[in-house]
Amino acid sequence: MRTRNTGLMARGFIAAVGIGVVATFAMAAPASAKPATKAATECIDKLQNGGSIDDCQKAPSPLKPENNEIIWGSISFLVLLVAMWKFGVPAVKNMEKAREDRIRNDLESAERAKAEGEAALAQYQAQIGDARNEGARIIDEARQSADGVRRELIARAEEEAAQLRARAADELRLQIDRATADLRQQVAAMSVELAGKIVERSLDASTQQQLIESYINSVGSN
């Protein structure tokens, strides 16, 4: 309890001293009849020198800010600049470099892709050309082959026809021979029979044969 009271008293003392210090500074302002601010002083000077109230509204210089502002603003700007130089600029440079690298890589990969595309296109075109040539060759071969087959078939058909014709001629000749032989036998038999009936005498075999042949010859010549 006592400790708490001591603490409270200490805090009260510090607060009182603080208020006293601030009040001292507050009272330290010169209590004179002079205008309170620099701006007011300058305004009074301007009015006394024939200026208007509008002149008091404007900044004292048309371009330059107040000296305090220039000095402290510049110092803070420099502090910030140093901090930016130390931390900001490397970050910006890194970003810049990363961006350049990314764009360079993108461009290179685009260039590579383009070259690959062109190579692939050339390859495809070459393949298409080869395929076209191959197709033409195959068609040519097929045509030649078809011509060969056609010629071969025609030759074979002609050969078979010739064979058929030869066979038919042989057959015909055989038939004729056979018919001739049959005819000859029949004519011989009929002649013998006819001769026997006519002559009514028997002939020996050789005479018969001679008669037959002479008869046939006479028939053949007729």
Next chain:
Amino acid sequence: MNAFLAIDVPPISQVTIWGNGPGGFNKTAAIYVFAAVATLLLFVLGTRRKDALVPAGLLQNTAESGVAFVRNQIIMQTMGPDGLQYLPYLTTLFFFIFFSNITEIIPGVQFPANARFAMPMTLALATWVIFNVVGVVKQGPIHYLKNSLIPPGVPKFLLILVIPIELISTFLVRPFSLMVRLFANMLAGHLILVTFATISAALFAKSITVVIMPFSFFLLVAMTGFEILVSFLQAFIFTILTAVYIGSAMHPDH
């Protein structure tokens, strides 16, 4: 404030209104000229190596990254591929606003031109004209007005409330909020930097208060860094809202 520690903070008008030069040309106008020239130079110098596909150097990387940022993070997110025709306008808008904002931390300049509302208002009006013209051209005047004023699915008896609200919201609040957002953010940032610089100076001048000066100075440095972010962010917000408005005029269904 004035009596306490005798901090002599200049009036707001004195850190925002600059004396006119010849023909009314003043510091604000000079910053806009700088912003226009810087935007132009960035893209002229950054793209002069037309045959170089691989970017090299800060300018080319910044120009290309800037265009890619506006295309991917703004147009494609809000308008889709149809919006790519607005890429030049939106990229210019983004860099112009950024360059006219960032001057608030440049020593000796220390003023964001957009802390005066002439240019934010002009740019907001340009956006207003563009999205209305796009809406009328793409949808026809009757459909555009109907789609702008009557949200789908609203019961008929509520239309008497909804139509005036939509009218104000679409045709008045949009350009006004665009202007005020940019102008007020930059003005506030500028005043904060001026205030902390003034406080740092006042504290540094007093023998004992110098002890707490580092805190004020640390805040000044932090706010300077923060204002770089704000400069970028405000340019981004203005551009993306412009894209959203044009996109909604192009595609009323979305």
